[in-house]
Amino acid sequence: MGRGFLFILLLIALPAAAQIYKYTDADGNTAYSNQPPDGVKAQPVELPPLNSVETQPTGKPAPAEAREQPRSAYEVLELTGLPTTEALRANNGTFTVNVLIKPRLQGPHLFRLLLDEQPYGQPGNVPILQLVNIDRGLHSLAVQVIDGETVIQQSPTVAFTVQRVHKP
Incomplete structure (x- = not known):
């Protein structure tokens, strides 16, 4: 079961690590793809890391003006x-x-x-x-x-x- 779980996890993670390629098409336009096209010189694109924010609970309630009152769906x-x-x-x-x-x-x-x-x-x-x-x-x-x-x-x-x- 451990190997099966690892295999499934790897299958899920692979698309997230896919490479992006930049190339110029036959009309001279810049194009991007996840696969390099055949017969065309393509350059791998280095993407910056994704932004992430980790929140830390403060234990303090939000100020009253920061709490948004739920809006009624019906008048x-x-x-x-x-x-x-x-x-x-x-x-x-x-x-x-x-x-x-x-x-x-x-x-x-x-x-x-x-x-x-x-x-x-x-x-x-x-x-x-x-x-x-x-x-x-x-x-x-x-x-x-x-x-x-x-x-x-x-x-x-x-x-x-x-x-x-x-x-x-």
Whole structure:
């Protein structure tokens, strides 16, 4: 296994050490290539070493002005369609909420609903979200814009009360 690993490492390192050649083509233009052309006098080009910087942790936090605040991808992201001053009447616990978003949802992004701070349902790209069979009582709701498992942005959390008819 040691020789196989060394061989693979050598194969990876060889392209990094490839030589560059400079020559003049048939039209008199200067050209560069990683292989010298046949029948043409080519000169190897000596490249300077690559710049590298090693950072040392200082243990000090960056000054406030140096820390860049993350920019929101969306100017507006909020839930609408929920009553704020009275209970939401949903006898079977089913209702919809709308997502107000500006600009429009971008390519790979999806909406993910959070009910009581937990993901609810499947992520999707439609700004109308349905909740089914939600228990009566106080709940919180927010929407996230996600890209895969990465949260891009989250709306403010909205608190609301579901009122259902209780049948004995």
